[in-house]
Amino acid sequence: MKKRVRSRKGAHGIVDVALRAGVSPATVSRFYNHPDVVSTPTRIQIEKAAADLGYIRNRLAGSLHNLFTGTIGLIVPTIDNAIFAEFIEAFASHLRQQDRTTLIASHGYDLSLEVQIVRSLLERRIDGVVLVGFDHDPVAMSMLADRNVSIISVWNYREGENISSIGASNTQAAKLITGHIIDLGHRDICFIFPDTKFNDRARDRKQAALQTTEAAGLTVPKNRLWNCPYDIGEAKVLAKKILSKDPPTAIVCGNDIIAHGVIYAAQSLGFDLPNDLSVGGIGDFRGSRISNLA
Amino acid sequence: MKKRVRSRKGAHGIVDVALRAGVSPATVSRFYNHPDVVSTPTRIQIEKAAADLGYIRNRLAGSLHNLFTGTIGLIVPTIDNAIFAEFIEAFASHLRQQDRTTLIASHGYDLSLEVQIVRSLLERRIDGVVLVGFDHDPVAMSMLADRNVSIISVWNYREGENISSIGASNTQAAKLITGHIIDLGHRDICFIFPDTKFNDRARDRKQAALQTTEAAGLTVPKNRLWNCPYDIGEAKVLAKKILSKDPPTAIVCGNDIIAHGVIYAAQSLGFDLPNDLSVGGIGDFRGSRISNLA
DNA sequence: AATATAATTGCAAACGTTTTCATTATACGC
DNA sequence: GCGTATAATGAAAACGTTTGCAATTATATT
Numbered sequence: 001m002k003k004r005v006r007s008r009k010g011a012h013g014i015v016d017v018a019l020r021a022g023v024s025p026a027t028v029s030r031f032y033n034h035p036d037v038v039s040t041p042t043r044i045q046i047e048k049a050a051a052d053l054g055y056i057r058n059r060l061a062g063s064l065h066n067l068f069t070g071t072i073g074l075i076v077p078t079i080d081n082a083i084f085a086e087f088i089e090a091f092a093s094h095l096r097q098q099d100r101t102t103l104i105a106s107h108g109y110d111l112s113l114e115v116q117i118v119r120s121l122l123e124r125r126i127d128g129v130v131l132v133g134f135d136h137d138p139v140a141m142s143m144l145a146d147r148n149v150s151i152i153s154v155w156n157y158r159e160g161e162n163i164s165s166i167g168a169s170n171t172q173a174a175k176l177i178t179g180h181i182i183d184l185g186h187r188d189i190c191f192i193f194p195d196t197k198f199n200d201r202a203r204d205r206k207q208a209a210l211q212t213t214e215a216a217g218l219t220v221p222k223n224r225l226w227n228c229p230y231d232i233g234e235a236k237v238l239a240k241k242i243l244s245k246d247p248p249t250a251i252v253c254g255n256d257i258i259a260h261g262v263i264y265a266a267q268s269l270g271f272d273l274p275n276d277l278s279v280g281g282i283g284d285f286r287g288s289r290i291s292n293l294a
Numbered sequence: 295m296k297k298r299v300r301s302r303k304g305a306h307g308i309v310d311v312a313l314r315a316g317v318s319p320a321t322v323s324r325f326y327n328h329p330d331v332v333s334t335p336t337r338i339q340i341e342k343a344a345a346d347l348g349y350i351r352n353r354l355a356g357s358l359h360n361l362f363t364g365t366i367g368l369i370v371p372t373i374d375n376a377i378f379a380e381f382i383e384a385f386a387s388h389l390r391q392q393d394r395t396t397l398i399a400s401h402g403y404d405l406s407l408e409v410q411i412v413r414s415l416l417e418r419r420i421d422g423v424v425l426v427g428f429d430h431d432p433v434a435m436s437m438l439a440d441r442n443v444s445i446i447s448v449w450n451y452r453e454g455e456n457i458s459s460i461g462a463s464n465t466q467a468a469k470l471i472t473g474h475i476i477d478l479g480h481r482d483i484c485f486i487f488p489d490t491k492f493n494d495r496a497r498d499r500k501q502a503a504l505q506t507t508e509a510a511g512l513t514v515p516k517n518r519l520w521n522c523p524y525d526i527g528e529a530k531v532l533a534k535k536i537l538s539k540d541p542p543t544a545i546v547c548g549n550d551i552i553a554h555g556v557i558y559a560a561q562s563l564g565f566d567l568p569n570d571l572s573v574g575g576i577g578d579f580r581g582s583r584i585s586n587l588a
Numbered sequence: 589a590a591t592a593t594a595a596t597t598g599c600a601a602a603c604g605t606t607t608t609c610a611t612t613a614t615a616c617g618c
Numbered sequence: 619g620c621g622t623a624t625a626a627t628g629a630a631a632a633c634g635t636t637t638g639c640a641a642t643t644a645t646a647t648t
Binding site: 023024025026027030037038039042061062063064065066067 | 595596597598599600602603604605
Binding site: 011054056057058059060061063064069071078079080081082085086088089090092093096099101102103104105106108116117119120121122123124125143146147232233267286287289 | 305348350351352353354355357358363365372373374375376379380382383384386387390393395396397398399400402410411413414415416417418419437440441526527561580581583
């Protein structure tokens with residue numbers, strides 16, 4: 001015996017506007033969706049009527065009819081991460097300028113949540129979805145494919161992937177930084193990378209870094225390869241441990257956040273950067289620029 | 295003469311599920327919305343039918359009927375900001391666990407966009423909206439009020455505000471840190487705050503900091519009060535300028551990002567923190583912990 | 589001036605659900 | 619067993635739009 005929780009009082013619909021403008025609802029609808037086909041006088045009538053009534057159209061109702069919601073889903077591992085936040089901000093604000101909205105969801109690197117997230121987005125009938133990287137739950141992917149939802153992957157590039165993507169090659173990036181470090185003459189290089197499970201970007205980077213090193217005739221002993229979460233603080237702690245006894249001459253980090261932590265650690269231990277130690281990262285997010293030591 | 299862009303092939307509706315389960319659509323609807331009223335045998339039938347068909351319900355259609363979308367709008371100044379990102383992540387992920395979704399929008403501290411944003415959210419018939427602080431476009435606010443949309447303000451607290459809010463008193467925070475600095479014996483204190491236009495949090499902080507200082511019998515000369523954007527890099531540049539000639543003994547910053555920049559500047563100029571200089575900030579976001587100098 | 593063509597508009601049938609009301613089947617108290 | 623309360627279901631009318639089709643009006647062409 002529940003009552004309507006939110007009253008509809010004062011909420012005018014398209015027919016109210018039509019009535020007030022002296023036209024049919026169809027024409028009002030066209031005014032919004034195909035403004036070019038309605039004549040100038042009627043356009044003015046409708047504009048005025050809508051303004052008078054404070055009409056706000058109901059996209060839900062429209063979407064029901066034409067399967068277009070103007071909403072794009074964005075699934076990221078986490079929002080709380082400098083580099084993703086930068087991206088999300090740019091993405092959402094561009095979309096808003098196109099009169100679209102962004103439905104953001106994060107799974108905290110737990111791919112098992114992807115199915116649940118995708119379902120939730122699909123229930124809201126998103127027009128398309130943007131995913132980070134290539135590692136995804138196959139069930140979630142086929143749910144999207146089955147429903148003809150456009151998919152774009154960002155943040156990585158690989159030849160021959162069968163999903164549309166926009167991104168740089170993480171393999172290439174790792175190859176470049178590692179090659180550069182080696183070219184500088186370093187022979188005792190330490191590698192710190194995040195967990196690569198469910199994270200093709202990190203995996204590509206790590207793999208390429210190690211391959212490049214080996215291709216240069218160097219080997220990477222156990223104590224020169226570490227795992228570290230995406231967190232400046234934890235990276236700092238780990239780096240202090242590494243640097244305080246038997247420090248390498250260079251450290252290649254899987255991302256700039258880890259590199260940041262390493263730099264903090266080195267500084268607090270009194271290292272003179274970059275003379276005592278070379279630190280390389282991958283990412284180039286806005287905060288990286290700041291960390292120069294000048 | 296446009297054709298449907300997205301085909302509906304293979305997209306089963308509630309009636310398909312009903313047909314397959316041998317019940318009426320009404321019962322299937324109840325299965326989802328009031329599971330307790332449908333009998334166990336039917337429940338099982340429906341579960342199976344829905345799974346077989348890969349049915350994903352259309353919340354848009356439902357919302358059309360019962361004015362409840364399960365979507366909450368979140369309007370923030372910017373996503374790309376450590377402290378907001380932390381909040382958004384937590385907020386969105388909690389909401390997801392409640393089977394709700396978050397529609398995020400940002401205006402980059404340009405309140406004139408609020409009307410546009412609110413309209414866009416309202417067109418999607420959000421159930422409620424979360425805003426940051428108390429400074430808002432009055433038109434946008436009344437649009438929300440007119441439509442009975444629940445509003446919550448976060449990030450600030452003031453006695454007697456007529457909008458529901460969850461947050462700490464920025465006034466009190468600034469009073470505390472400033473008082474603490476003064477209690478430490480500092481008499482030459484510099485203040486660096488962000489622009490306070492459209493930003494009641496910053497304004498409350500700045501005002502309270504200055505008031506507290508004056509209440510202690512100190513005056514704040516022109517060259518001890520600076521404005522600085524929310525950006526580590528810019529704060530660093532500014533702080534270097536301040537510290538390189540005639541440095542104060544303490545700097546109170548409007549937020550931890552600025553404080554971060556100040557610390558970098560001090561370090562790069564060879565200051566021994568906290569002996570040569572006390573630096574205070576407000577915010578306590580996750581990154582702040584890291585910046586301790588140990 | 590008459591016809592052909594183009595530009596506007598209205599009608600009414602969807603779109604996929606939810607919910608009220610009514611109906612039927614089931615359990616309970618005596 | 620009988621009346622009554624309870625539980626489970628179905629039929630059908632919304633919810634607020636959009637759009638194909640048809641009708642009307644204005645414009646162009648000869």
